[in-house]
Amino acid sequence: MKNSSTSSSDLAHSAGDDAFQPAGSRWITSLVLALVCTMVALIAYEASLRASGAQPNFRDNQARWSSIRDKADRDAATDSIALLGASRIRAAISLNTLEARYPGQSVYSLAYAGRNPCAVLIDLAETTEFRGVVLMSMNSNWVDCRPGPFQMHRTVARYHQEWNWARKIDSWVSERVTQNLLFTDEHYSIRHLIATVLKTGHPLPETPHTITRKNRQIEFDFSRFNEDELALVRSRSRHAFNSRAELGGSKNPDLWEAGLVQLSEAIETITARGGRVVLLRLPTSDPLKLAEETHFPREQYWDELSVRLPATAILHYADYPALTQYDIPDGNHLDYRNAPDFTADILEAIEEAGLELKRR
Numbered sequence: 001m002k003n004s005s006t007s008s009s010d011l012a013h014s015a016g017d018d019a020f021q022p023a024g025s026r027w028i029t030s031l032v033l034a035l036v037c038t039m040v041a042l043i044a045y046e047a048s049l050r051a052s053g054a055q056p057n058f059r060d061n062q063a064r065w066s067s068i069r070d071k072a073d074r075d076a077a078t079d080s081i082a083l084l085g086a087s088r089i090r091a092a093i094s095l096n097t098l099e100a101r102y103p104g105q106s107v108y109s110l111a112y113a114g115r116n117p118c119a120v121l122i123d124l125a126e127t128t129e130f131r132g133v134v135l136m137s138m139n140s141n142w143v144d145c146r147p148g149p150f151q152m153h154r155t156v157a158r159y160h161q162e163w164n165w166a167r168k169i170d171s172w173v174s175e176r177v178t179q180n181l182l183f184t185d186e187h188y189s190i191r192h193l194i195a196t197v198l199k200t201g202h203p204l205p206e207t208p209h210t211i212t213r214k215n216r217q218i219e220f221d222f223s224r225f226n227e228d229e230l231a232l233v234r235s236r237s238r239h240a241f242n243s244r245a246e247l248g249g250s251k252n253p254d255l256w257e258a259g260l261v262q263l264s265e266a267i268e269t270i271t272a273r274g275g276r277v278v279l280l281r282l283p284t285s286d287p288l289k290l291a292e293e294t295h296f297p298r299e300q301y302w303d304e305l306s307v308r309l310p311a312t313a314i315l316h317y318a319d320y321p322a323l324t325q326y327d328i329p330d331g332n333h334l335d336y337r338n339a340p341d342f343t344a345d346i347l348e349a350i351e352e353a354g355l356e357l358k359r360r
Contacts, residue, residue: 067168
């Protein structure tokens with residue numbers, strides 16, 4: 001009887017195991033099917049985005065700036081070109097046009113949206129052997145070089161303190177994901193897709209009006225705005241400038257003088273080792289243009305820095321008819337369609353000033 005009982009127990013366990021196995025297999029099969037369906041859906045969504053004309057929109061963050069800065073750190077060529085400034089130069093100067101005009105020459109986009117480039121110029125002068133050409137977008141209110149929220153000091157410091165192999169690998173991976181998987185962009189995320197469908201009824205989100213390319217080129221598509229929206233953007237640009245003008249120190253004679261000294265020393269350091277520095281006043285339109293002239297009249301500020309700073313060339317767009325013909329829809333930036341022609345025109349103006357950018 002004992003053996004019979006044991007045998008029955010074994011049979012019960014065996015039956016239980018047999019009953020459990022199919023259920024587990026079904027669960028695994030369901031999971032695999034769910035994963036396959038999800039992957040197929042994402043691949044189909046990605047293909048739909050690409051077919052609709054969607055393009056990668058790279059995040060403009062510390063890592064992307066640091067990756068470009070890292071390349072410039074090792075560059076001692078005499079024909080390399082570095083772009084400094086804020087979003088205005090990143091929208092106005094077409095990097096593709098620049099690279100096509102000067103093939104084989106390295107181009108570094110080191111401008112940063114909303115930031116004064118003073119700290120970057122000083123950094124290139126003091127911590128690198130850069131001896132190429134610096135094209136620096138300059139405004140009269142940017143002479144104040146003290147650290148602050150609209151300066152590049154913190155960005156530069158983080159590059160020197162934090163840019164290591166781990167961050168380089170992370171940046172490389174992030175760049176590849178952005179390049180190859182559009183749906184990872186927040187604008188094209190599934191959540192945004194659902195919100196777009198519910199709000200507009202359109203099956204796919206529209207392409208954003210501002211795109212940052214892999215080379216850090218900013219492209220503004222102002223055809224997507226109506227006149228009321230553009231008027232609002234222009235008003236905000238004016239308000240932002242007025243606020244920064246009041247907070248900044250460029251109107252203070254002592255701070256103005258101190259800033260000119262710092263900028264002069266940086267320019268002299270770069271030119272002493274064979275580099276060249278070109279300061280560019282890029283076009284704006286009202287009401288921002290009016291605010292700039294109200295706070296910093298050209299005769300009192302720009303003309304003064306043009307005399308005081310030892311740059312290789314200093315150009316104001318108003319002195320070149322070809323540069324005044326462009327529409328500035330938001331008062332501050334060119335539309336991406338105009339950037340190639342504007343780039344060609346401003347390069348002609350630079351060469352007219354006696355500066356040859358081609359490889360020597």
